[in-house]
Amino acid sequence: MNVVLEELERRIRERGVRVNERLALVRLLVESEDGSEVLSVQIGDLTARMEQEARRVREVLR
Amino acid sequence: MVFQLLSVRAENFRGFGAPFQLALDAPLTLLLGENGAGKSSALNAIEWCLFGSEVAKKGSGIDERGAWEVAHRGSAGPIVVALTMDALEGRVVLRRSRAADAKVRDADTLELELPGGDVLGPGEIEDWRVRNQLPDWATWKHSFCQHQELLRLRVTDDGQRSAQLGRLLGLDAYLAASAVLKDLRYGSLQKTAQTQLADLEGELARSMERPAVELQEVTARLAELGVDRAALSGDMVEERARVLTAGARELAGGLDGPLDGAAVPDTTDMAELAAWIPGWLRLVKDAGRQLEDEAAQLRRKQRGLEDARASLAPAKRRRDDAQAALSACAGAHGSLAALEAERARLADERSSLKNEERAANETLALLRQALKHLETSGHAGTGVTCPVCDHTDPGLEARLQARLQQGGNGFAPRLEALDQRDAALAKQHAELAGLHAELESAEITYRQTTENLRASLPNDMGDTGEQADGLERQLAAWKRRIEALERDARRATDYAVQCATEAEVLALLGKWRIAVARADAAAGDLTRTAAWEDLDAAIDEAAGLACDLDAIGQMIREAQNERSRERAQAVNQSLGKYYGRIAHREGTPAAAIRVDVKQTATKISYRLIDGTGADATPVLNQAAMNALAFALLFAQVEDRAARGLPAWVQLDDPAQSLDATHESGLAAAILELSARVPVLVATYEGPLSRRLIEAAPDTLHQVDLGTNHQPQGARR
Numbered sequence: 045m046n047v048v049l050e051e052l053e054r055r056i057r058e059r060g061v062r063v064n065e066r067l068a069l070v071r072l073l074v075e076s077e078d079g080s081e082v083l084s085v086q087i088g089d090l091t092a093r094m095e096q097e098a099r100r101v102r103e104v105l106r
Numbered sequence: 107m108v109f110q111l112l113s114v115r116a117e118n119f120r121g122f123g124a125p126f127q128l129a130l131d132a133p134l135t136l137l138l139g140e141n142g143a144g145k146s147s148a149l150n151a152i153e154w155c156l157f158g159s160e161v162a163k164k165g166s167g168i169d170e171r172g173a174w175e176v177a178h179r180g181s182a183g184p185i186v187v188a189l190t191m192d193a194l195e196g197r198v199v200l201r202r203s204r205a206a207d208a209k210v211r212d213a214d215t216l217e218l219e220l221p222g223g224d225v226l227g228p229g230e231i232e233d234w235r236v237r238n239q240l241p242d243w244a245t246w247k248h249s250f251c252q253h254q255e256l257l258r259l260r261v262t263d264d265g266q267r268s269a270q271l272g273r274l275l276g277l278d279a280y281l282a283a284s285a286v287l288k289d290l291r292y293g294s295l296q297k298t299a300q301t302q303l304a305d306l307e308g309e310l311a312r313s314m315e316r317p318a319v320e321l322q323e324v325t326a327r328l329a330e331l332g333v334d335r336a337a338l339s340g341d342m343v344e345e346r347a348r349v350l351t352a353g354a355r356e357l358a359g360g361l362d363g364p365l366d367g368a369a370v371p372d373t374t375d376m377a378e379l380a381a382w383i384p385g386w387l388r389l390v391k392d393a394g395r396q397l398e399d400e401a402a403q404l405r406r407k408q409r410g411l412e413d414a415r416a417s418l419a420p421a422k423r424r425r426d427d428a429q430a431a432l433s434a435c436a437g438a439h440g441s442l443a444a445l446e447a448e449r450a451r452l453a454d455e456r457s458s459l460k461n462e463e464r465a466a467n468e469t470l471a472l473l474r475q476a477l478k479h480l481e482t483s484g485h486a487g488t489g490v491t492c493p494v495c496d497h498t499d500p501g502l503e504a505r506l507q508a509r510l511q512q513g514g515n516g517f518a519p520r521l522e523a524l525d526q527r528d529a530a531l532a533k534q535h536a537e538l539a540g541l542h543a544e545l546e547s548a549e550i551t552y553r554q555t556t557e558n559l560r561a562s563l564p565n566d567m568g569d570t571g572e573q574a575d576g577l578e579r580q581l582a583a584w585k586r587r588i589e590a591l592e593r594d595a596r597r598a599t600d601y602a603v604q605c606a607t608e609a610e611v612l613a614l615l616g617k618w619r620i621a622v623a624r625a626d627a628a629a630g631d632l633t634r635t636a637a638w639e640d641l642d643a644a645i646d647e648a649a650g651l652a653c654d655l656d657a658i659g660q661m662i663r664e665a666q667n668e669r670s671r672e673r674a675q676a677v678n679q680s681l682g683k684y685y686g687r688i689a690h691r692e693g694t695p696a697a698a699i700r701v702d703v704k705q706t707a708t709k710i711s712y713r714l715i716d717g718t719g720a721d722a723t724p725v726l727n728q729a730a731m732n733a734l735a736f737a738l739l740f741a742q743v744e745d746r747a748a749r750g751l752p753a754w755v756q757l758d759d760p761a762q763s764l765d766a767t768h769e770s771g772l773a774a775a776i777l778e779l780s781a782r783v784p785v786l787v788a789t790y791e792g793p794l795s796r797r798l799i800e801a802a803p804d805t806l807h808q809v810d811l812g813t814n815h816q817p818q819g820a821r822r
Binding site: 048051052055056062065066069070073080083084086087090091093094095097098100101102103104105 | 279292295298305641643647654658661662665669
């Protein structure tokens with residue numbers, strides 16, 4: 045996997061957009077076999093947070 | 107390359123009951139034997155030792171493994187397979203064992219014996235595998251061996267072909283990273299974010315409409331209740347509240363009694379008023395009903411007294427009339443007693459007259475008897491001599507007749523006159539008795555009427571009920587009281603209606619004030635609230651993550667493409683070489699097999715094309731298909747070795763479906779591959795084995811299994 049990590053890091057740096065975030069994601073994805081699970085948890089957390097914030101907004105609207 | 111398999115030892119495993127050992131350290135190992143000799147068992151033992159139950163279940167990717175039995179039928183001892191190999195640590199022994207009576211869920215015992223004698227357990231063995239870059243089962247089954255069941259799928263199945271070619275192009279890591287991204291389904295995160303935002307924007311729009319509609323409804327209702335829209339102001343609630351409580355105080359003081367002591371709050375607070383108004387309204391309504399009840403009760407007494415007063419005069423008149431009639435009648439005919447005395451006297455007189463009449467009638471009968479005697483005695487006309495005194499009376503007969511003619515002396519007319527007189531007296535008596543009865547009845551009625559009147563008067567009136575003045579005064583007093591009660595009752599009822607309306611107005615004004623505030627708030631930007639900002643941040647974050655993952659996927663595909671372009675020439679050469687050799691087509695356009703990349707927005711797949719650019723697989727026969735599958739496998743193994751990765755290939759009956767020419771070609775390919783990578787071939791006596799034995803006298807380790815599962819050959 046290291047080859048992918050190195051390759052993607054090089055490409056991300058070349059483009060210079062949201063570098064740190066993307067590099068962190070790439071490391072999660074590539075460095076660890078559990079990377080996908082970590083990302084799944086992150087996606088799950090974000091979905092839950094969106095729903096929670098949406099509930100708060102609805103309360104404000106009421 | 108450090109890694110190398112050196113030997114395998116198996117006991118009680120599938121075809122092997124007795125211990126079986128096979129050296130694997132030669133560049134090319136040839137297992138020769140007939141069907142059932144144990145060739146496949148030897149290859150299976152290596153796989154089972156490395157991967158355990160992963161190779162012996164339905165999910166192994168090899169369907170026939172679903173009903174696989176690891177244990178040797180007929181052996182009672184534990185199953186043990188040990189692989190000796192050179193690794194980064196030096197010479198190690200990987201040993202897997204399973205009790206003969208182990209259940210499906212029981213774990214195998216797995217240990218790794220290190221050169222110093224240390225033994226690693228399963229968790230540490232995993233680290234060791236990673237350290238030595240040993241393949242997982244999926245890589246093994248596609249890049250280390252040719253299972254008959256899987257052989258041609260490498261070429262015919264799109265997914266497998268693409269994966270094989272991807273591996274061949276050295277893209278395993280990219281493909282694995284892409285697979286992880288695909289599994290994440292991060293696109294749904296982006297959709298969730300968009301849906302949440304769209305839903306909330308819709309709700310925001312509706313929430314901005316709601317206060318406006320509410321305000322309109324409240325204003326319209328207030329107009330219906332007489333509150334001018336133009337006059338609406340924030341202070342109106344307090345003004346109307348003051349008017350309401352002042353009115354309540356006035357009512358409480360103005361009513362005589364029912365609302366005495368009722369508390370009216372001195373406040374304009376909406377909440378306090380809202381809590382007070384319902385109870386106050388109940389009190390006022392109860393007071394109105396109480397006043398109405400009292401007035402009704404007094405009206406009933408008034409009617410009773412008026413009725414009694416109205417019936418008194420007729421009763422008195424009737425009594426006076428009866429009295430006058432009786433007096434007149436008595437004056438004319440006398441009293442009842444006098445009439446009764448007269449009638450008694452008349453009865454006596456009549457009785458006497460009747461007696462006289464009876465005596466006269468008896469006399470007349472005697473006279474008739476005497477006359478008849480005269481006539482019968484012959485004395486008629488001669489006179490009659492008295493029998494007693496013998497006196498003769500010549501006129502006796504005439505006198506007797508005269509007397510008889512005279513008759514009863516007029517008793518009948520006298521009796522009739524007496525009866526007529528009595529009848530007249532009886533009539534007068536009846537009339538007088540009737541008048542007496544009427545007088546008595548009138549007296550009773552009059553007495554009752556006066557008693558009723560007295561009863562209808564208040565107690566303190568005493569016996570003055572009959573006195574007109576007192577009566578009239580009482581009636582007038584009652585009338586005034588009734589009017590006052592009814593006036594108060596009306597006032598309470600009217601006030602209750604006004605108060606209810608005013609309460610509604612106050613409540614509506616409260617709502618109006620809130621609606622105005624809400625409308626003002628809605629008109630402002632709710633999206634500036636902290637809650638909305640937090641939501642926005644969460645959605646941004648989610649969208650950012652999804653975009654990042656998307657970008658990474660794109661970068662992986664770009665890197666994959668670049669790498670595959672870099673590697674294409676070498677891979678195509680290797681593929682063409684092995685395919686041309688096995689299929690005996692070296693140097694022909696058909697042998698110019700190469701990898702073609704097919705890319706979509708989210709996916710890259712690979713296929714094989716021939717020298718003409720056409721898809722290579724649809725026109726291939728069975729042998730050519732097998733040749734291509736072997737070429738793919740060999741190219742991969744060669745590539746792994748070139749990249750310094752552990753490489754090994756084991757072929758189980760590889761000559762199936764191949765004619766002698768292809769077998770010869772396969773042997774040439776195997777020999778070429780074995781110069782770079784150790785190869786284990788299990789086959790029967792035939793062109794392939796002969797060619798291998800002939801061509802590689804120095805590098806071949808031949809083992810003849812015969813039919814009894816015991817190694818009979820020796821390294822040559």
